[in-house]
Amino acid sequence: MKALIRADASVDIGMGHRVRCQALAHAFIQLGWECRFIVDRRYQAFAATDDYLIDQEEECIALAQNADLVILDHYGYRADDITALHQAQPNLLVLDDMNDRGDFSAKWVLNPLHEVYSSQVENPLIGSQYALLRPEFLARSTQFNHASNQLLITLGGTDPLALTLPILQALKTRGFLMTEIQVLLGASAKNADAVKRFCQHHTIALAQGLSDVTPLMGQAKMAISAAGGTLFELACCGVPTIFAQVADNQTRSLQQHLPLGWCDSVRFDTLSEHERLSQVEALVEKVMAKWRDDTWQETARHTALSLVDSLGAERVARRVTLSM
Structure with missing residues (x-):
């Protein structure tokens, strides 16, 4: 099965999104998944050689439709953007911290803090037991x-x-x-x-x-x-x-x-x-x-x-x- 991870890293953005997604990718790979990142071309200096580089977010949606799972860790996606991605890829896992983007739909939301999400989220994964630490x-x-x-x-x-x-x-x-x-x-x-x-x-x-x-x-x-x-x-x-x-x-x-x-x-x-x-x-x-x-x-x-x-x-x- 194939998972795509939409996350960026840079001096200004920091490395946190990339690091925790890499920890999650490692766990999926241990279960037999293939995992690749989707990265904005502006931040390719912090990307790996096999990452997909995109110029527009619409390219992410196109890639998502050909995957088995998409993992989204990106603050640039607001509620409507997340819902649109979910419509393109039903198996959407959203990583969140602040719960401040309004109500959106997703199959899973991961937040290591205790937050409450709308019923549009099918499976909330909430609490510190889901904190993503490196192997x-x-x-x-x-x-x-x-x-x-x-x-x-x-x-x-x-x-x-x-x-x-x-x-x-x-x-x-x-x-x-x-x-x-x-x-x-x-x-x-x-x-x-x-x-x-x-x-x-x-x-x-x-x-x-x-x-x-x-x-x-x-x-x-x-x-x-x-x-x-x-x-x-x-x-x-x-x-x-x-x-x-x-x-x-x-x-x-x-x-x-x-x-x-x-x-x-x-x-x-x-x-x-x-x-x-x-x-x-x-x-x-x-x-x-x-x-x-x-x-x-x-x-x-x-x-x-x-x-x-x-x-x-x-x-x-x-x-x-x-x-x-």
Whole structure:
């Protein structure tokens, strides 16, 4: 059977859509499916060699009609667009975060948050048990050493607001030990060269473009992270985290996870560049307070581990395959 995945990635869009769809594709491939991405030609620098490249969304509908399943992870599709795609391909799985596009029809909707969809969605797959984590997280239980004194800083695949360097500078000003920091940069992170120079000068551990991030997450005492799909990865690894919200679509996940007590957050996406620098100080203040709070860290770790396991993609692929 053939599945097509409509998702883009770029410096501005970020890598989150592509990463979670790749996790889902892996689970489908394990069940014998053939999976290929459909990518806007403008973003072909982030595409694979066998992806379909399109210039107009109408081309996606044409391709969809010749597939057994279409997976849509694209905020550019509003309710009417999704319904039109569903009419062309009855086996449509929509990945969603915000539930803010109005009522649309689909055979399945996947949202790792607790949201309510209209009756036009035949099979809602809702809740953190459906969080899409990469295959390497399946071995998570054998990799953790949270006794280490390490702060992981990871601002997503592209660090779209270039926050890594000002966060490092603010931590240094506050006297945080540079040798207790591990920086993780995406392969296409903004301002990467300046971050690398700062890390080299101050003996800060740095890794970039890792295919397997679980060893770094597994040894982190705490993290500073963007609040996209990495939120679920850090929860799966039991890492108490201060999240930097860098995009509007991260709002709902933070609204649902902050009251659980395992994380905190500071918002950046609605601010000017000048205002962001001031907000970095607020984020670092939270980090400094939580870093010394062993009781909070222990409680937060247990809470996080209870929320997300590593089997979400497998659950989705099996549910969809069995209902075909």
